[in-house]
């Protein structure tokens with residue numbers, strides 16, 4: 001029986017062999033996969049192998065293996081996440097199943113009262129807005145949604161910072177934003193917003209400080225900023241999109257102080273046995289372990305998160321950033337040059353990451369997706385009231401695939 005995770009045995013490559021990276025994924029050859037990181041990732045080889053290994057061990061001796069390994073392997077996954085994300089305190093990371101579970105966990109557990117409000121924007125995902133709506137409905141607090149810009153084609157980081165700061169009021173307890181909007185591909189200046197809020201908080205006492213929560217799922221795994229550089233209080237993400245982690249994995253990273261403002265909705269269990277045995281009702285010090293929704297999980301998937309972070313580190317954070325931005329730029333420049341295409345995502349690296357939102361004249365978004373699929377190119381329709389077609393080129397794509405997709409879009413004129 002395999003009892004320990006493999007060590008970090010993927011040496012960093014000096015010059016990345018992208019063919020080799022692509023070969024780690026079992027992506028079907030029939031399609032050009034330009035939507036693979038949007039919903040659920042394909043597992044790269046080290047992740048597939050780790051899942052198989054843990055599954056076999058669990059099937060063989062479930063009770064023994066779980067007792068013997070659960071906390072060790074979960075802690076290794078937490079530490080791998082902390083190392084990858086530059087979080088200095090692994091125990092301040094809660095493990096979840098998805099971005100949605102992370103958002104629900106934080107908003108439902110947040111200490112809010114009547115007279116306080118949550119400020120959010122018009123650009124966030126349905127799970128984010130619904131988590132806020134539920135939290136305010138239950139507590140009597142209120143929420144407001146504001147736009148972050150007037151005109152997407154002219155948006156600047158300064159305009160977005162100003163939009164948030166101007167909207168904060170005395171009663172604002174938390175600001176909930178999204179790092180990369182999945183409706184348009186716009187990347188928001190999280191660090192600048194966090195710095196502006198920190199300045200404002202200097203004149204507020206602890207219970208009235210404005211907390212910053214970020215849905216980071218479409219930046220996590222592409223962008224290079226560490227948790228500390230982003231400077232938010234809560235960072236919520238799935239790990240099954242751009243981090244290529246096992247399906248059904250996610251995390252919430254937070255600061256020690258931020259964790260003190262939430263209470264678990266689903267109690268933690270196996271990882272906090274000392275608290276369980278002492279029958280403590282609410283530990284005096286909350287952290288990511290306490291805030292990990294409890295019960296036994298699909299453990300072979302959670303544990304194999306370690307291999308997902310190791311896989312990304314083996315390629316290198318800088319190399320991944322460069323490759324994803326390079327492929328996205330290639331695709332966006334091609335689309336922007338076509339008179340019958342409206343590119344909605346900004347071209348600049350500062351204002352975009354891995355999502356490209358566009359429209360083709362004479363085609364509805366659904367028809368664009370269908371047309372591309374007919375030509376064996378995958379693409380998604382954004383699930384928003386204003387819905388654009390989206391490409392999401394990732395590390396397994398090649399410049400030739402982007403060229404091919406551009407040819408098909410060009411021929412739609």
Ligand SMILES: Cc1ncc(COP(=O)(O)O)c(C=O)c1O
Nearest residue numbers: 038098099100125182215217238
């Ligand atoms: C911005 C954003 N947040 C949250 C989600 C939900 O992600 P998950 O499947 O991890 O819950 C999505 C889905 O793609 C998304 O685009």
